[in-house]
Amino acid sequence: MTLASAHPNHTAPATLALSDPEIAAIVQAEFDRQQHTIELIASENIVSTAVMETQGSVLTNKYAEGYPGRRYYGGCEEVDKAEELAKSRAQALFKTDYFVNVQPHSGSQANMAVYMAAGLQKGDRVLGMSLDHGGHLTHGYKLNFSGLDYDIASYGVEEDGGTIDYDKLAQQARDFRPKLMIAGASNYSRTLDFPRFAAIAEEVGALLLVDMAHIAGLVAAGVHPSPFGHADFVTTTTHKTLRGPRGGMIFSRSLEHQKKVNSRVFPGIQGGPLMHVIAAKAVAFAEDARPEFVEYMTRVRDSARAMAETFIGRGWKVVSGGTDNHLLSLNVWSQGVTGKEAEDLLGEVGITVNKNLIPFDTQAAQVGSGIRIGTPAICSRGFGVEEAKQVADFIDRALKGRKDPAALAQVKAEARALCERFPIYR
Numbered sequence: 139m140t141l142a143s144a145h146p147n148h149t150a151p152a153t154l155a156l157s158d159p160e161i162a163a164i165v166q167a168e169f170d171r172q173q174h175t176i177e178l179i180a181s182e183n184i185v186s187t188a189v190m191e192t193q194g195s196v197l198t199n200k201y202a203e204g205y206p207g208r209r210y211y212g213g214c215e216e217v218d219k220a221e222e223l224a225k226s227r228a229q230a231l232f233k234t235d236y237f238v239n240v241q242p243h244s245g246s247q248a249n250m251a252v253y254m255a256a257g258l259q260k261g262d263r264v265l266g267m268s269l270d271h272g273g274h275l276t277h278g279y280k281l282n283f284s285g286l287d288y289d290i291a292s293y294g295v296e297e298d299g300g301t302i303d304y305d306k307l308a309q310q311a312r313d314f315r316p317k318l319m320i321a322g323a324s325n326y327s328r329t330l331d332f333p334r335f336a337a338i339a340e341e342v343g344a345l346l347l348v349d350m351a352h353i354a355g356l357v358a359a360g361v362h363p364s365p366f367g368h369a370d371f372v373t374t375t376t377h378k379t380l381r382g383p384r385g386g387m388i389f390s391r392s393l394e395h396q397k398k399v400n401s402r403v404f405p406g407i408q409g410g411p412l413m414h415v416i417a418a419k420a421v422a423f424a425e426d427a428r429p430e431f432v433e434y435m436t437r438v439r440d441s442a443r444a445m446a447e448t449f450i451g452r453g454w455k456v457v458s459g460g461t462d463n464h465l466l467s468l469n470v471w472s473q474g475v476t477g478k479e480a481e482d483l484l485g486e487v488g489i490t491v492n493k494n495l496i497p498f499d500t501q502a503a504q505v506g507s508g509i510r511i512g513t514p515a516i517c518s519r520g521f522g523v524e525e526a527k528q529v530a531d532f533i534d535r536a537l538k539g540r541k542d543p544a545a546l547a548q549v550k551a552e553a554r555a556l557c558e559r560f561p562i563y564r
């Protein structure tokens with residue numbers, strides 16, 4: 139087969155629909171799904187067309203193993219500039235002089251590189267938040283590299299208040315003497331006390347990693363306190379509240395640590411960096427530095443708070459009694475619905491959530507007693523506090539009316555109508 143016959147449009151801009159109708163149909167269907175459903179997965183967002191355009195650019199063609207000015211390939215002049223911009227914009231966004239590496243392909247790889255750069259040997263002690271209580275896989279889950287390779291102790295939240303008890307955490311750290319302590323969570327709705335984490339880590343001689351993946355956008359906008367100045371390492375993903383391309387990033391307080399981070403990321407655990415993604419990170423960081431982003435993140439926080447208050451007013455239990463950030467953990471079992479049932483049922487009425495274990499859950503992980511609800515994606519399409527309250531009303535009515543097909547059909551129609559008022563791309 140000749141190149142011309144394999145690529146009939148190679149002399150003209152080929153559209154996906156012409157070259158691969160099957161995948162084009164999937165992309166179109168996914169666009170329609172996003173357009174017509176209410177997205178409440180707390181770790182998702184809707185990127186700008188500028189971010190998408192950069193990811194779909196010719197930068198995807200480029201190999202650039204190494205770092206700017208020290209690459210293993212020629213022709214890196216332009217991508218070097220993109221990486222330098224991503225780094226300087228990241229530092230400006232977080233108002234920090236910490237060193238930064240923007241190459242991690244994901245948050246998990248960022249965390250893995252920090253474990254290595256912190257000098258941990260297999261079997262060394264790490265203290266992180268338990269996955270069941272809101273932590274992340276890479277904070278010590280038994281089937282993740284972190285739980286497989288290191289000696290993990292996990293902290294959690296209190297059964298009555300649903301928040302971290304820092305005095306207990308300090309005692310646990312004194313008893314366990316970790317080499318690395320991790321602050322940060324995937325499902326914790328309260329403000330994290332970074333100065334307190336840092337004091338505990340210092341007292342027991344541990345390095346402190348803050349994984350701010352979920353709250354990075356709030357930190358950038360000044361809506362959550364910053365970990366900079368407190369942590370030895372700060373990691374984040376770039377696609378959650380930061381509303382950038384999928385990827386990770388690592389900040390280090392010391393140059394010595396940054397040198398180790400750089401060599402652990404490449405050649406330690408990654409090969410060629412994704413230059414189209416790194417350039418898209420730069421685009422997102424510039425967007426996040428605009429005043430509109432502060433308004434957006436404030437609306438995200440206020441909308442999550444309004445949803446929590448609405449649920450509580452309708453008799454539902456919210457873990458920790460509310461939220462300070464972009465998410466809340468709704469205890470659906472408090473009204474006899476499992477997390478899995480709630481996820482499935484809400485999916486049927488056009489509302490996407492993920493089931494979750496709640497602290498001290500008695501259900502299996504695949505069932506769960508809760509759902510996690512986040513406002514970043516709905517607020518990116520323009521929802522505010524009033525619309526968030528409407529969404530909470532939809533969820534309340536759908537779950538309570540789960541045996542009433544007419545009630546479910548009504549919620550579905552209202553959810554779709556709300557989406558039509560706020561298209562994801564205008």
Ligand code: DSN
Nearest residue numbers: 180181245274324351
């Ligand atoms: N899986 C992500 C989340 O949903 O929070 C964390 O990496």
